[in-house]
Amino acid sequence: MAYCLIVDDEPDIRTLVALFMKREGVPTLEAADLAEAREQLDRQGEEIDLCLADMRLPDGNGLDLVDEIRRQRPHLPVAVITAHGQVEAAVRALKAGAFDFINKPIEQDTLRRLLRDARNLQPARPATPPAAGTEGNDSPLIGQSRAMRQLREMIGRLARSQAPIFIQGESGTGKELVAREIHAHSSRAGGPFVPVNCGAIPGELIESELFGHHKGSFTGATRDKPGLFRAAEGGTLFLDEIAELPLPLQVSLLRVLQERRVRPVGGTEEVPVDVRIVSASHQDLHQAVEAGRFRQDLFFRLNVIGLRVPPLRERLDDLPALSTAIVARLAARDARPVPSIDPAVFQTLAAQPFPGNVRELENLLERAMALTDGDRITEEAVAPHPMMTGEEEPASALAACPGFIPETDEQRNVLTALQQTRWNRSEAARQLGMTLRQLRYRLQKWGVE
Structure with missing residues (x-):
């Protein structure tokens, strides 16, 4: 690390932080107010790798410096120094773009953690999506929508x-x-x-x-x-x-x-x-x-x-890449050849509501692979099956709980999952990403039996 810029109007604080940084092999620059801090940044901004700024300075607020650095030098991490117990001030700083915050009185362990995290920072870059049909060593978040x-x-x-x-x-x-x-x-x-x-x-x-x-x-x-x-x-x-x-x-x-x-x-x-x-x-x-x-x-x-995190219905363009990656992973797990997917399968999938989102898509494709003897997943394998989902309309599922009308998306999603699993609560909870205890709690709260 090159320089650490310390911005504080208290000489004792600047000296304390500078001595610690010197022991850690990090040279420092000091500023007593915003004006001096701006001068240091203009003169040696490219050589400054970390900035510590007090929230209260004689000529302004440390948040002003955080905002300026965020706009002009987005790769420079800024940590703010706050008085003990000023949680709201620390939260405002983090929302404004501060890298972290430390409380007064400043402890050496806190400075050591801060320096470690600043040294370990990587350049900002988006998570790279995996190629279709791979397990995605770079990112499990598949899709180009x-x-x-x-x-x-x-x-x-x-x-x-x-x-x-x-x-x-x-x-x-x-x-x-x-x-x-x-x-x-x-x-x-x-x-x-x-x-x-x-x-x-x-x-x-x-x-x-x-x-x-x-x-x-x-x-x-x-x-x-x-x-x-x-x-x-x-x-x-x-x-x-x-x-x-x-x-x-x-x-x-x-x-x-x-x-x-x-x-x-x-x-x-x-x-x-x-x-x-x-x-x-x-x-x-x-x-x-x-x-x-x-x-x-x-x-x-x-x-x-x-x-x-967007639901699956808001990124249907990702269905082919998602399906291909899921099928490849399931095939590798089962030590079987990777089956191909008919193009018509994606149209059938896009027409389904998927209240369980990607987890439900994976369950559906796992069932389709189990029903597929050959090396190709067809439209029939992913079509709704009366033995698996039931032929009733959603209204008939509600017949089991008279007087209950779903009012929220969560209630509608839960009832849809229960209908699709023929009221198998364990399977519905799995599709919804809940524990069975969480599902039972919701049904009891809503008066659904």
Whole structure:
């Protein structure tokens, strides 16, 4: 690394950071205000690889510098320095394009982590799509539709930041794949990627699973357990179906995000953690906040950067590439020749609603391959089959739950999946990307039996 530019009006802060950087072999430049910082950037901007800027400066706001650098030098990472407890200020900085933030008083471990992440940054580039018919060593996000090109471009940009990301998308769209791509293109790619389904962990165990526990802290705690936050140290923690998190745990999670420390169950001291949080849900968290099921302050903290994964119906142009790649992967798994796909198959697929999105497409193609004896998948193999989906119209499926009228896309998707699986709840849950417990909870809440 060349120079680190330190922008702070407190000489002690500048000296502290400069001494640390010198020990790490990084020369520094210093500025006491925005004007000096701009002069340094004009003189030696090409040789500056990292900038640390205080939020409050005598002649302006550190966010102004963040915005200028983002527009003029987008590859230069900027970390802002905030007073302890100024979470909203840190979130504003991340939304404005800051690479990361550090709190006062500044700790050496925090500076060491920041320097490591800045050194590991890769040039911003979109995730490269795999060629059709391959398994995609570069990216599992297949397709050349406009929606997918935009998604890959966003992944390349967001991977350079340490800001929390919230991924919204319907069940089966590939939210975990997107989270893995963000991790793989980030400065944390060498660390672990730890996925957690918040809806699949029993409520009484989720605090212990996330934060860890000490031996003897509750019945069954026969040994110390570090927890998933500490398991993701130096990497990314992916909190899937974050909307399923119980309200009491939402309070604990908010504190962890603010303090970057966890307290194990039964413990008295907090342990520092170094993880990036990526969360996801198929639910609309804005509605969950309005309904009182999700804390607004936690949503504000998680949704620093929002990312939407398009459903399959919005990228039907990708059906041939997706289908070809899925069939090739399934054939490799089963050690059989890769069957070809009749062109008419894609027209049949495009006419289907796919409430389960890419996951449902994969299930359908797996069934088609099982029904295909030869080396070619035909239109008949993917056509709706009465023994598999039932011949009833959606209204007849509702006859089993009189008085219930679906009002949301989620309710319609669930009922459609149940109809297609002849009310096999386990299979419907699999198609929808839910656990059976999550599906049962929804049906009970909606009064559907």
